[in-house]
Amino acid sequence: MQQVFKRPISLKDVQTHFCPGCHHGTIHRLVAEAMDEFGVQGRTIGVASVGCSVFLYGYFDIDVVEAPHGRAAAVATGVKRARPDSFVFTYQGDGDLAAIGTAEIIHAANRGEDITVVFVNNTTYGMTGGQMAPTTLVGQKTSTSPYGRNQHKDGAPIRMAELLAQLEGVAFSARVAVNSPRNIIDAKRQFKKAFRYQVEGKGFSFIEALSACPTNWGMNALAANERVGTEMADYFRLGVFKNTDNL
Amino acid sequence: MKRLFVKGNEAVAMAAIEAGCRYYFGYPITPQSDIPEYLSRELPHLNGEFIQAESEIASINMLLGASATGVRAMTSSSSPGISLKQEGISYMAGSELPGVIVNISRSGPGLGGIDASQSDYFQAVKGGGHGGYHIVVLAPSSVQEMYDLTMLAFDLADIYRMPAMVLADSVVGQMKEPLVPNKRPVADLPAKNWVVRGKGDGEQRVVKSLFLGDGELEAHNWKLHRKYQELKARECRWEAFQVDDADLLVAAFGSTARIAKTAITMAREEGLKVGLLRPITLFPFPEKAFLDATARTKKVLVIELNTGQMVEDVRLSVARDAEVGFYGRPPGAGSLPTPEELLEQIKRTIEV
Numbered sequence A: 001m002q003q004v005f006k007r008p009i010s011l012k013d014v015q016t017h018f019c020p021g022c023h024h025g026t027i028h029r030l031v032a033e034a035m036d037e038f039g040v041q042g043r044t045i046g047v048a049s050v051g052c053s054v055f056l057y058g059y060f061d062i063d064v065v066e067a068p069h070g071r072a073a074a075v076a077t078g079v080k081r082a083r084p085d086s087f088v089f090t091y092q093g094d095g096d097l098a099a100i101g102t103a104e105i106i107h108a109a110n111r112g113e114d115i116t117v118v119f120v121n122n123t124t125y126g127m128t129g130g131q132m133a134p135t136t137l138v139g140q141k142t143s144t145s146p147y148g149r150n151q152h153k154d155g156a157p158i159r160m161a162e163l164l165a166q167l168e169g170v171a172f173s174a175r176v177a178v179n180s181p182r183n184i185i186d187a188k189r190q191f192k193k194a195f196r197y198q199v200e201g202k203g204f205s206f207i208e209a210l211s212a213c214p215t216n217w218g219m220n221a222l223a224a225n226e227r228v229g230t231e232m233a234d235y236f237r238l239g240v241f242k243n244t245d246n247l
Numbered sequence B: 001m002k003r004l005f006v007k008g009n010e011a012v013a014m015a016a017i018e019a020g021c022r023y024y025f026g027y028p029i030t031p032q033s034d035i036p037e038y039l040s041r042e043l044p045h046l047n048g049e050f051i052q053a054e055s056e057i058a059s060i061n062m063l064l065g066a067s068a069t070g071v072r073a074m075t076s077s078s079s080p081g082i083s084l085k086q087e088g089i090s091y092m093a094g095s096e097l098p099g100v101i102v103n104i105s106r107s108g109p110g111l112g113g114i115d116a117s118q119s120d121y122f123q124a125v126k127g128g129g130h131g132g133y134h135i136v137v138l139a140p141s142s143v144q145e146m147y148d149l150t151m152l153a154f155d156l157a158d159i160y161r162m163p164a165m166v167l168a169d170s171v172v173g174q175m176k177e178p179l180v181p182n183k184r185p186v187a188d189l190p191a192k193n194w195v196v197r198g199k200g201d202g203e204q205r206v207v208k209s210l211f212l213g214d215g216e217l218e219a220h221n222w223k224l225h226r227k228y229q230e231l232k233a234r235e236c237r238w239e240a241f242q243v244d245d246a247d248l249l250v251a252a253f254g255s256t257a258r259i260a261k262t263a264i265t266m267a268r269e270e271g272l273k274v275g276l277l278r279p280i281t282l283f284p285f286p287e288k289a290f291l292d293a294t295a296r297t298k299k300v301l302v303i304e305l306n307t308g309q310m311v312e313d314v315r316l317s318v319a320r321d322a323e324v325g326f327y328g329r330p331p332g333a334g335s336l337p338t339p340e341e342l343l344e345q346i347k348r349t350i351e352v
C-alpha cells in the first residue's frame, strides 16, 4: 500500500500542549515539512521565543536555543555568524516579534542576516492570557483593551510582512494563513520558498502566518478558524511582498 | 618577550584575540569604544565577525547565540549599557553559557557622567539581573592585568560554563602603560559537549533556562549554587602588598587600589605599618584572605570610588574582632582621590 501521509521526520512523535483549534500545531508542521524538504534537519539550529511556542524543542527534533522574550532575531544572528554552515530559524509570536522585539527584528532584517523568521500572528498575547498585541485589530476586545482597541490611543495594528519588505536586507517576505486546505497548500509553498532563500544563501526570509487563538478570542475552534479568513485576512492581506530572486 | 606601550582598553581587545575570541558584538559608549574600534579593525582579518548591534540588548543576545554554538565571544560596554545587558546576562547564567562581558564603568546613576567610578560593584557581584545568580567578576588595576585577566575571564567562563565580567573604569581603560603580551595560558578546559551545532544523527541538544517540571528548577539552582561554591573554593585571587607586619590593612580594588598603593608607600616612608589587600576576583570574593589577614591586623580601611559597596563584603569576611572603616567618594568629575588625601585617611584611622 502506498503511504500518502506521514509525520515529518523533523517533528517528534508527541502530543502538543496547544489548545484545541490553535494554529501553532499546523504551523509547526509546515516548518517541519520545509526542513524535511531541504534535508536540513541535521544542521538546523532553531531559536525559540517566549510565548506559547516556547517549547519548540519538545516538538521539533532539532537543536534549539531559547531566546529571551523578543530577542530571538539577535540570538539567531549570533548563532548564524558563529556557525554559517547551519540552518537557523526563529519562531516568534506577535508580542515577541512586533512589540518587545521590534528593534531586534528590524535590524536583523536590515543587516540581511541569512536566517529565516517564522512569525505567528494571532492578534493577541496567547501565553499570558490574551492581552492586546501590536497586531490586535481596531475594535478587538482583549483583556487589556476591554472596550476594544482604540486606534487613537493604541495605534493601528502593525503589518510586519509589509513593513519588513521595505528593507533592503530582506530577500523574501510573505503572509500566509492556515485556516483552509487551500491556504495550507499555498502556505506550504511559501514556507518552502522562505527556507530555500536560506538554503541557497540568498539572505533574510520572513514568513508571517495568521493564526487562530480560540482560547483568548473567546471563540470555539470553528469560529476562530473562520475569523482568520475574514476579519484578519481583510486587514492582514495574504500574499508575497518581496521575493527578490523570484523563487 | 616584546614590550608594548598601549591603553588598557586596547589590552583587553588584544587579549581577547590571543584568547581565541573571534566574535564581538557591541554598541558604542564612552569610555570603552577603543575596544570595538580595535576589534572592528582586526577581526575581519582573522576570519572573525564584528557586529555593531542596534543596542546593548541585541549585542548581549548575539553573544548568547554565538556562545551557544561553542565559540569564544565577547561584548563590552559601560554602565548604562551594562544595565541593558542584564536581562541577557541572567539568561546566560540560567542557560549555563560562557561569554565575556567587559564593563569599563562610568559614574551614575542614570546618565551620570563618564568619569571613573566603582559604583557598579553591587550590580556586578550580586547578580545584576533577576533570578539570584552570580557571574565571575575580575577587577584589573593595570594595563597588564587588563590583558591577563581578560584571558583568564575566557578560561573561567569556559571551565565553569558561566558569564565572566572584566570590571574596570576609565582610569585603567584609558591609561597607557607597558604591556608584555603574554601567550594564552594553557588551561585545562572541559569539552563543550553541550553546544548546539545541528544534531546530525546525534542526540538533540537544547540550550535553555526554562525549567517547569516538578523540582527541576530547584535542582538547577542548586547546581548553579554548587558552582559558585566551587569558584569560592578554587578561584579567589588577590594581591597582598606589605600586609605581614601591617597594623592597618587597606582594602581597595581596581583603579582605587593603584592610588591606595602610592599612599601606602608614602605611609611606609613615614614609618607607618600599612598594607594593601586588593581583591582581584570580586566574585568569588577572597573571603578567606581577609579572614587570615585580620587574624593579626585588626584595623581595616576600605577605600572605594563610591559611597560604600565592597566594604559590605569585607565586613562579612574579616575576623570578628577586626574593625572595618570606610573612606570613599561618590564618582563624578574631580572626585578621584589623590594619594595625599588617602594618606590623610590612613593616618586618621591609625590614630583612633
Ligand SMILES: Cc1ncc(C[n+]2csc(CCOP(=O)(O)OP(=O)(O)O)c2C)c(N)n1
Pocket: A050, A051, A052, A053, A069, A092, A093, A094, A095, A096, A097, A120, A122, A124, A125, A126, A127, A128, A133
Ligand atoms: C521581558 C518579559 N516581559 C514579559 C514576559 C511575559 N510574556 C510571556 S509570553 C508573552 C507574550 C506572548 O505573546 P506572543 O508573542 O504573541 O506569543 P503567543 O503566546 O501568542 O504565541 C509575554 C508578554 C516575559 N516572559 N518576559
Ligand code: SF4
Pocket: A017, A018, A019, A021, A022, A023, A024, A052, A122, A126, A127, A212, A213, A214, A215, A216
Ligand atoms: S493560548 Fe492561543 S496561541 Fe496559545 S496555545 Fe492556546 S490557542 Fe494557541
